[in-house]
Amino acid sequence: MKKVLLTLLLVMLFQNNSPANHHFPISRDSKAAVEQGKILYNQNCASCHQVNLSGAKGWNMKLDEDGQRLAPPLNGTAHTWHHPDSMLHNVIKYGYTKTIKDYKGKMLGFGDKLTDQNIDHILAYIKSTWNDEIYQRQMQISTPN
Numbered sequence: 001m002k003k004v005l006l007t008l009l010l011v012m013l014f015q016n017n018s019p020a021n022h023h024f025p026i027s028r029d030s031k032a033a034v035e036q037g038k039i040l041y042n043q044n045c046a047s048c049h050q051v052n053l054s055g056a057k058g059w060n061m062k063l064d065e066d067g068q069r070l071a072p073p074l075n076g077t078a079h080t081w082h083h084p085d086s087m088l089h090n091v092i093k094y095g096y097t098k099t100i101k102d103y104k105g106k107m108l109g110f111g112d113k114l115t116d117q118n119i120d121h122i123l124a125y126i127k128s129t130w131n132d133e134i135y136q137r138q139m140q141i142s143t144p145n
């Protein structure tokens, strides 16, 4: 009996720890979330992805001075909207350091600076720049089934 309870407890702990995935998809409906996200975006992301989310100039044509990729647009003109929220959330939280071995690029995680909620507000802001069609399609692929 004790063992069962312990197992149950562990399972519950584990679920609570899993990367906040219960709240996807993230909508852009809350004005407050979008505005908060914009502030956080400008503080943490605009230096590379640009204030207007257009990405670094020439991002898909050249590498930076260290031979690393430049920041892509997040405004819906590149790939970003092809990814579900769970993945975007993780890229912002952990960068590519968790998914790419010996990653030397510039997209490092913000997990030590931003809470999960901060990250979701930034995503709401990013989505507020997308046109309706890609927004709806991305919401669909982000909906857990």
Ligand code: HEC
Binding pocket: 041, 044, 045, 046, 047, 048, 049, 069, 070, 071, 072, 073, 074, 078, 079, 080, 081, 083, 088, 091, 092, 096, 105, 106, 107, 108, 110, 122
């Ligand atoms: C130091 C520069 C830099 C900063 C600051 C930065 N990024 Fe990035 N970001 C990049 C680069 C470079 C890539 C492409 C990574 C690669 O291919 O190595 C990227 C990739 C991404 C991607 C994946 C895009 C896609 O289309 O797959 C997302 C999403 C993203 N960044 C969001 C953010 C957010 C949100 C912030 C702020 C919290 C941020 N980034 C801050 C440089 C940066």
